[in-house]
Amino acid sequence: MKIIVTGGCGFIGGTLIRKLIINKFNYILNIDKFGYASDHKAIDDLLKEKNYNNYRFCRIDLKNKKKLFEIINSFKPDVIMHLAAESHVDRSINDPEIFIESNIIGTFNLLDVTRKYLKGLNDKQKSKFIFHHISTDEVFGSLDQKGKFSENSPYDPRSPYSASKASSDHLVRSFFHTYGLPVIITNCSNNFGPWQYPEKLIPLVINKALKSEKIPLYGDGGNIRDWLYVEDHVDALLLCALQGKSGETYCIGGYGERTNKLVVEEICSILDKNKPKLNSYKSLISFVKDRPGHDKRYAIDSSKIKKELGWKPKYGFTRGLEKTVKWYIRNDEWCRQILIKSKYNCERIGL
Numbered sequence: 356m357k358i359i360v361t362g363g364c365g366f367i368g369g370t371l372i373r374k375l376i377i378n379k380f381n382y383i384l385n386i387d388k389f390g391y392a393s394d395h396k397a398i399d400d401l402l403k404e405k406n407y408n409n410y411r412f413c414r415i416d417l418k419n420k421k422k423l424f425e426i427i428n429s430f431k432p433d434v435i436m437h438l439a440a441e442s443h444v445d446r447s448i449n450d451p452e453i454f455i456e457s458n459i460i461g462t463f464n465l466l467d468v469t470r471k472y473l474k475g476l477n478d479k480q481k482s483k484f485i486f487h488h489i490s491t492d493e494v495f496g497s498l499d500q501k502g503k504f505s506e507n508s509p510y511d512p513r514s515p516y517s518a519s520k521a522s523s524d525h526l527v528r529s530f531f532h533t534y535g536l537p538v539i540i541t542n543c544s545n546n547f548g549p550w551q552y553p554e555k556l557i558p559l560v561i562n563k564a565l566k567s568e569k570i571p572l573y574g575d576g577g578n579i580r581d582w583l584y585v586e587d588h589v590d591a592l593l594l595c596a597l598q599g600k601s602g603e604t605y606c607i608g609g610y611g612e613r614t615n616k617l618v619v620e621e622i623c624s625i626l627d628k629n630k631p632k633l634n635s636y637k638s639l640i641s642f643v644k645d646r647p648g649h650d651k652r653y654a655i656d657s658s659k660i661k662k663e664l665g666w667k668p669k670y671g672f673t674r675g676l677e678k679t680v681k682w683y684i685r686n687d688e689w690c691r692q693i694l695i696k697s698k699y700n701c702e703r704i705g706l
């Protein structure tokens with residue numbers, strides 16, 4: 356299989372690429388603009404280990420349509436897995452424009468050049484091709500205490516980030532209906548795991564705690580997310596891309612609903628066990644002003660992907676969190692370096 360992954364220098368795209376590389380029958384092209392959250396160390400480490408020669412990285416911004424067309428037309432992918440996006444809600448509050456450029460215009464450019472690339476393929480090649488768009492459950496808005504999001508949930512995005520992702524989902528569907536582009540969309544819940552840039556809740560909390568800094572909890576800490584371990588997500592993505600049905604949407608959740616307060620307390624307990632300090636890490640928790648438009652609850656009904664493609668999470672929340680916290684303890688130098696490189700000091704953004 357010849358697979359293009361966009362956003363492969365990011366957290367989920369990088370985890371996906373590392374899984375794809377180890378199958379020597381795959382040829383992978385990573386397209387990424389290499390933004391502030393990007394990193395190539397995890398892929399470099401793997402490439403060094405076994406001398407894989409089935410991987411290539413092209414630093415391209417999705418806004419460069421000409422370059423995109425040239426690279427896609429010369430690589431001739433069977434599958435495009437589109438993960439490149441600006442992905443942090445707080446940053447979308449401070450600077451929404453870049454979210455419109457990358458997530459909406461960027462997705463449009465990729466769809467449009469893919470449509471042109473497909474025109475040059477024969478029917479057999481076309482029938483093998485799939486464009487897989489990776490999206491979020493945040494496009495569905497916020498839930499009360501009851502109910503879950505599913506493939507039939509209406510769109511109701513509340514932040515510039517989720518609105519830009521919702522818009523990209525609509526564009527992808529429109530290319531399926533209008534041009535017959537074979538597409539799959541997946542909407543997943545909050546991911547966590549090793550190599551995640553330390554601005555999102557879980558790595559930020561671990562990083563702050565290890566530095567004995569105050570751990571900020573937005574509002575009363577009662578917002579609920581359905582946490583999905585990144586390896587479980589990647590397994591689901593591969594199933595959808597390779598066995599999913601064109602035109603379909605699959606929702607992917609981690610069966611890991613927890614309040615932010617509980618997540619932070621669980622992180623502190625794992626740190627207390629594995630890197631004990633005089634006082635429990637819980638003493639660092641401090642409640643701060645809530646995020647504007649903070650969605651109350653996300654939860655996903657994953658029964659479609661479970662029933663149709665046989666997916667279920669292998670790690671789940673507790674095992675995944677333990678692996679993640681231990682990884683960040685071992686790799687605090689990586690965290691330090693990526694924060695220096697991106698000039699981010701874990702200060703509060705998005706107020």
Ligand code: NAD
Pocket residue numbers: 361362363364365366367368386387388389390391392393394415416417418437438439440441442443456457458461489490491492520543544545546547552
């Ligand atoms: P990330 O921020 O870690 O990585 C995104 C990558 O995309 C970065 O390397 C960045 O350089 C690249 N990128 C951004 N704009 C680009 C552009 N214009 N051209 C080329 N490359 C560009 O994000 P992530 O957490 O790995 O998320 C990947 C995808 O999964 C995103 O589409 C996101 O919306 C979606 N998603 C993420 C989560 C989550 O919890 N992390 C949950 C649901 C969905």
